[in-house]
Amino acid sequence: MKSYILGIDIGTGSTKGVALSLAGETLASSQHRYPIIEPQPGFSEQDPELIWQAFVQCVQEITKKLNQLPEAISFSSAMHSLILVDADGKVLNNMITWADTRSESIAQRLRDSEKGEAIYRNTGTPIHPMTPLCKLIWLRENEAELFKRTTKFISIKEYIWYKLFNKFEVDYAIASATGLFDIKELRWNEEACQLAGVTADVLSEPVDTNYQQKGITADMASLLGITEDTAFVIGASDGCCANLGSYVTGAGMAALTIGTSGAVRTTGSKPVFNYKAMPFNYLLNKNTFVSGGAVNNGxxxxxxxxxxxxxxxxxxxxxxxxxxxxxxxxxxxxxxxxxxxxxxxxxxxxxxxxxxxxxxxxxxxxxxxxxxxxxxxxxxxxxxxxxxxxxxxxxxxxxxxxxxxxxxxxxxxxxxxxxxxxxLVVLQMEDASTIGAIYLAMETLYPDKPLPVAKEQKVVEPxxxxxxxxxxxxxxxxxxxxxxxxxxxxxxxxx
Missing domain, CATH: 3.30.420.40 (ATPase, nucleotide binding domain)
Structure with a gap:
């Protein structure tokens, strides 16, 4: 049986898993869906436990299909989610998704302020209700008791990582989509955190996207159907992974994805700033920026x-x-x-x-x-x-x-x-975000080995x-x- 790496993409509508051989051959896949909760207009939430269960099921199904264990598991994830947990790691709320607009008036207020442009240029994140920055301000102003009871403010990927390793760690890509992270200094931005009413100690420890960890517990290994020494690579956000998985790594090219939402992204060594249009600038790794714009309606x-x-x-x-x-x-x-x-x-x-x-x-x-x-x-x-x-x-x-x-x-x-x-070119028929997460793991585990060569599956001319x-x-x-x-x-x- 061929050795493989398992990529997991934690999306808005589902979690997907893909097993890819080291030569780039897709061996198996799995997908599990979960609902969006809309308790009132403008609110968009999900149950983190259902997403965790979807992750577990994807790992279980693929390892069972292949009857072989992965060399590593690597993550891609949707951005801008926010979960509140207490000192015991217990979830205090439904996860707030990127689509939640309850903090629109706060975002508008911040966009119109003198601080707005400075925060955008330091964090690379557009000022919008999708961001954890605006969500945190809303929670502090509208759910003060819940806000005070919170020990950590995290994303869905951080929640899954915590369940695996009992550590609060976040990759640069997810951190750079919060509106709280300085994309040049690679640390939590003091001014943005002050606006949100938080300090670095209630946020996770930032690490690069090639960061890997081993040592899950015996019970966790048994649950997932893998060994305790299986390597996990923290990976990046779905957009950043999609650029890597689509081989968009230089000038003159862009990646375009349409799922629940949609996005257009380029890759470069420098961020792209325009305060009116506010293109995002997220980190694929500490030296590489994925810049672009996302639309809600895909x-x-x-x-x-x-x-x-x-x-x-x-x-x-x-x-x-x-x-x-x-x-x-x-x-x-x-x-x-x-x-x-x-x-x-x-x-x-x-x-x-x-x-x-x-x-x-x-x-x-x-x-x-x-x-x-x-x-x-x-x-x-x-x-x-x-x-x-x-x-x-x-x-x-x-x-x-x-x-x-x-x-x-x-x-x-x-x-x-x-x-x-x-x-328009299709290079990967499988999900590009999941493939990108796998490529990050390949680069981490085999730095001297080139990535699999992309083959054009489909070309469409205008x-x-x-x-x-x-x-x-x-x-x-x-x-x-x-x-x-x-x-x-x-x-x-x-x-």
Whole structure:
């Protein structure tokens, strides 16, 4: 049997595991889902214990399938989560996810203050309610007793790491997405922590993304079905891992991922700053920055289209195939129908949690298929908007390596190629974030051995005629948000 490394990606909707041989061959995979809890508007929470159980099940299933133990287990994880634990490591709250917007007024207040830009430039993290910085301020102001009872403020990956090793440690990538970590000094930022009302001792110890640990207990080893001396590599965030897993390591290239949300990212030796558009700057390791922008409305917006326009409360593969088949009959540009996809507010590049979805230029000729196609086009327009911001800051991008569930749809991928006007390449059919976590482990365990060579699985070129249509429509898409921003705020106040 071939030796392998097990990559674990702790995502918003599920935890995924992939076993990869040292030659780069996928040997097995596993995935376990869990729900999002929305107790009131603007709140987005999850049960950390369900995520822990999903992690355990992924490890158990893969080791059982292969009947062989991994050389190492390495992690990728969604960013911006926040869990409060007491002195015994007991969880005090549901995990607050990146999608939670309860601290929007705090984020706006901080963006408008003199300190806002300085904190952004020191931490590399956009000032937005997704960040633990804003979440902590909200908790301190609204849940004072809970805040005082907390011994440690941690992310979901830190929670799993603590369950494994009884240590509170956090990798540079996850730390650099908190809004509390100085990406140049590689330590917790004193000014940001002061604003949040915390000190370094209630946060985890920062370590580089190649940090490894051994020595789980016999009981834990028995639970997971591995040995006590199995190496664990702490890994990085999902976005940073996806860049590595997509082989986006230099100029002229970007990685684009669409899952529940979506993101466009570049890799470089320096951060990219622009306070208006606020691209993020997260650490793949202490010398490498992953810069880019994330949008809230990726696959989650497609699910909304399916549920509301195709009346499919339970989604499956046939649901998505039906959507893509329906829109194939509609020409590029949806005959003038434009969708602003801000159903769940928006992050980059507008950073407006009070923005909302809107269809514009509705005419009698527009039917259900037009609304569906315009919905997908709106998601791609949003990502193209982020791409433009990155190109302004770091130069022209010729190729985009893509990953995420959307790559299974030829229709969706072609729309993205036509809107961006870029060559799109799929290098890994498996999840790029999980593969990136595995590559981090390979670099850690075998520093003198090159990573497996990537093979182009799929290449999609933009269609000239469709690209011309979208080139004319895209400026209108951008103008519509600027025109409607004030109205969206009034409607939010009314709601």
């Amino acid at each position: 696959g989650i917006a497609v699910d909304w289209l399916l549920k509301k326009f195709l009346n499919q409360p339970e989604l499956n593969e046939e649901s998505y195939n039906g959507l893509f088949k329906a829109i194939d009959s509609v020409p590029a540009g949806s005959e003038g129908l434009i969708f602003l996809p801000y159903l769940y507010g928006e992050r980059a590049p507008i950073w407006d949690a009070n923005s909302s979805g809107a269809y514009l230029n509705i005419q009698p000729k527009h039917g259900q298929a037009h609304f569906l196609r315009a919905g997908l086009e709106g998601i791609c327009y949003a990502l193209n908007d982020v791409l433009g911001t990155l190109e302004e800051a770091s130069g022209s991008i010729k190729q985009i390596n893509i990953s995420g569930g959307f790559i299974d749809s030829a229709t969706w991928v072609q729309i993205l190629a036509d809107i961006t006007g870029k060559k 269609g000239k005629a469709n690209h011309e249509v979208y080139t004319q429509a895209f400026p209108l898409y951008k103008k519509l948000y600027a025109d409607l921003k004030g109205t969206m705020q009034l409607l939010q106040d009314l709601r």
